[in-house]
Amino acid sequence: MKNYLFLIFAFSLAIMMGLTSCEGKDGSIGPEGPAGPTGQTGEGTQNCVLCHGSSQLIAAKQFQWEHSVHATGGHYERNQTSCAGCHTSQGFLERIETMSDQGVTAADIEDPLPQNCYTCHQIHRTYTAADWAFTQEDPVTLWEGGQTVDLGKANLCISCHQSRVVSPALPDPSTGGLVNIQTTRYGPHHGPQGVMLPGLNGYEVAGPQPYENSAHTLLLANNTSKACIVCHMGTAQATESGGHTFRVISEGGDINTDACVACHPVAADVEALVEDRQAQIEEKIAELEQLLADRGLYDIAKGQNSKGDYTGHEAGALYNLKFVEEDKSRGVHNFKYAYALLTNSIAALQ
Numbered sequence: 001m002k003n004y005l006f007l008i009f010a011f012s013l014a015i016m017m018g019l020t021s022c023e024g025k026d027g028s029i030g031p032e033g034p035a036g037p038t039g040q041t042g043e044g045t046q047n048c049v050l051c052h053g054s055s056q057l058i059a060a061k062q063f064q065w066e067h068s069v070h071a072t073g074g075h076y077e078r079n080q081t082s083c084a085g086c087h088t089s090q091g092f093l094e095r096i097e098t099m100s101d102q103g104v105t106a107a108d109i110e111d112p113l114p115q116n117c118y119t120c121h122q123i124h125r126t127y128t129a130a131d132w133a134f135t136q137e138d139p140v141t142l143w144e145g146g147q148t149v150d151l152g153k154a155n156l157c158i159s160c161h162q163s164r165v166v167s168p169a170l171p172d173p174s175t176g177g178l179v180n181i182q183t184t185r186y187g188p189h190h191g192p193q194g195v196m197l198p199g200l201n202g203y204e205v206a207g208p209q210p211y212e213n214s215a216h217t218l219l220l221a222n223n224t225s226k227a228c229i230v231c232h233m234g235t236a237q238a239t240e241s242g243g244h245t246f247r248v249i250s251e252g253g254d255i256n257t258d259a260c261v262a263c264h265p266v267a268a269d270v271e272a273l274v275e276d277r278q279a280q281i282e283e284k285i286a287e288l289e290q291l292l293a294d295r296g297l298y299d300i301a302k303g304q305n306s307k308g309d310y311t312g313h314e315a316g317a318l319y320n321l322k323f324v325e326e327d328k329s330r331g332v333h334n335f336k337y338a339y340a341l342l343t344n345s346i347a348a349l350q
């Protein structure tokens with residue numbers, strides 16, 4: 001409530017400043033006003049009304065966003081140089097401007113903000129509808145693996161939702177080798193969805209399952225499909241899912257099947273498909289966790305690996321486990337690839 005009052009206050013103040021700067025001759029107060037007929041007091045503010053008027057344009061999106069994990073997750077406190085490029089709004093804008101190596105910011109970000117309207121849209125740059133353009137739409141060269149991926153509008157998402165560089169690196173699965181792991185959080189970090197959807201960079205050890213991709217890769221991982229946005233920003237179901245909540249599944253567990261209907265016309269069918277595939281992935285995850293635990297490499301309760309020497313296949317199996325777990329869709333993004341990584345890792349450890 002306090003926030004709203006403040007915003008209303010700030011907004012009225014800015015409108016007044018807008019008025020002044022539009023009628024003034026030198027334009028020295030506030031940001032340069034929008035282009036508009038000159039000489040008549042207040043004409044310029046018509047551009048403000050384009051977005052801030054009585055329409056729901058902004059209000060509905062704000063309300064949805066407030067219920068998204070981007071707003072509520074709380075991890076924007078990760079404002080250190082190596083984290084802020086994905087975890088804070090300011091850090092992200094700095095890194096896409098400077099294109100710094102691995103997204104490291106020059107300094108810790110003060111007063112960090114989570115991903116918000118300004119992170120993704122070019123708000124208040126022209127004061128026209130062009131401000132809705134994204135801040136980042138270029139194809140993304142993945143930090144881990146180095147391939148360039150082009151998901152069109154969803155390049156925005158995968159600028160952050162990609163693996164971080166794993167250290168130490170994994171050996172080539174066909175040659176093997178020892179890996180000395182000195183962290184209990186070995187793996188691709190928490191948001192590798194942009195790598196899972198196109199089916200890249202798992203530890204592809206040979207085994208019973210071929211490395212293939214699911215239909216979603218072909219249909220939804222290309223530069224005309226909108227990729228992530230199709231499923232995660234489907235028709236908004238109030239603040240439960242869809243739109244700027246960025247959720248496919250509500251906190252109560254309901255799938256926003258409106259986002260799937262173009263390809264899966266029967267809601268009950270796609271719900272059953274998700275349940276079936278997620279159950280298969282969960283079973284494989286449990287099996288692989290147990291195998292790693294049996295070797296003293298994994299603490300199932302803590303979800304952490306142990307430090308020390310691993311064979312290449314052990315480290316690769318651990319990486320694959322983390323990759324599929326951290327993707328969090330449990331097979332929806334790219335079932336065949338996730339299933340093959342787990343199944344072949346299990347076979348390699350047996």
Ligand code: HEC
Pocket residue numbers: 007010011012014015018033034044045047048049050051052058062116117123124127128129130131132
């Ligand atoms: C293209 C759409 C658009 C136009 C045009 C626009 N704004 Fe905004 N404005 C936004 C958005 C989006 C936000 C961020 C809302 C949020 O953070 O929830 C915002 C936020 C604000 C805020 C809140 C403080 C801040 O900076 O975050 C003020 C004040 C404001 N705008 C004033 C103006 C004024 C004055 C004009 C006209 C000169 C204007 N805006 C034109 C979209 C627009």
Ligand code: HEC
Pocket residue numbers: 069070072073074075076085086087088089092114115119120154156157158159160161228229232246247248328
């Ligand atoms: C600036 C980096 C950045 C961008 C751009 C970004 N995200 Fe995120 N996203 C994050 C971070 C960081 C989190 C975790 C936030 C937290 O926990 O505080 C997150 C959380 C999420 C979540 C919730 C995850 C969960 O565990 O519940 C979803 C879903 C999501 N993002 C989807 C998207 C989509 C879709 C896009 C593109 C339209 C996108 N994100 C763009 C960084 C980003």
Ligand code: HEC
Pocket residue numbers: 075078082083084085086087103159160161162163164189190191326327328
């Ligand atoms: C390449 C972008 C990127 C970088 C760099 C990054 N993160 Fe993240 N991080 C994410 C995304 C995206 C998520 C949300 C993933 C999700 O929920 O699926 C996330 C989630 C997290 C979470 C929440 C995990 C969970 O499961 O709830 C923590 C904690 C975290 N990051 C810590 C860090 C720390 C510490 C650093 C710096 C050492 C860092 N991150 C650097 C993208 C990044």
Ligand code: HEC
Pocket residue numbers: 057058059061062063065070115116117118119120121132153156229233244
């Ligand atoms: C994580 C990135 C992200 C954030 C944060 C975000 N948006 Fe968006 N926004 C998008 C994407 C992606 C689309 C395009 C969706 C599509 O194409 O279906 C979009 C579309 C829009 C549109 C429609 C634009 C048009 O061209 O008609 C509006 C309006 C909008 N967003 C407002 C907001 C407001 C207001 C906020 C802050 C409360 C916000 N967005 C925060 C990613 C974001």
Ligand code: HEC
Pocket residue numbers: 154157158161191193194195197216220227228229230231232246247248249327328329330332333
């Ligand atoms: C085919 C539809 C689809 C596409 C395309 C898609 N997702 Fe998902 N995503 C899902 C579903 C369904 C879940 C699982 C939700 C659950 O079970 O909790 C999910 C889970 C997630 C999660 C974990 C948090 C959550 O909401 O459960 C994140 C983060 C995420 N996806 C980001 C992305 C990103 C980034 C992309 C683009 C690279 C993407 N997704 C593409 C459907 C999709």
Ligand code: HEC
Pocket residue numbers: 214215216219220230231248255256257259260261262263264270273274277331332334335336
């Ligand atoms: C652009 C079209 C498209 C969209 C959008 C789409 N899917 Fe799919 N999906 C397919 C196709 C094609 C298949 C493969 C045929 C089948 O198994 O029915 C598939 C397969 C699946 C599978 C099984 C994966 C496998 O390889 O066995 C799941 C689970 C799934 N979709 C869930 C979803 C969910 C949930 C959504 C919406 C949030 C969604 N899909 C949106 C096209 C799409």
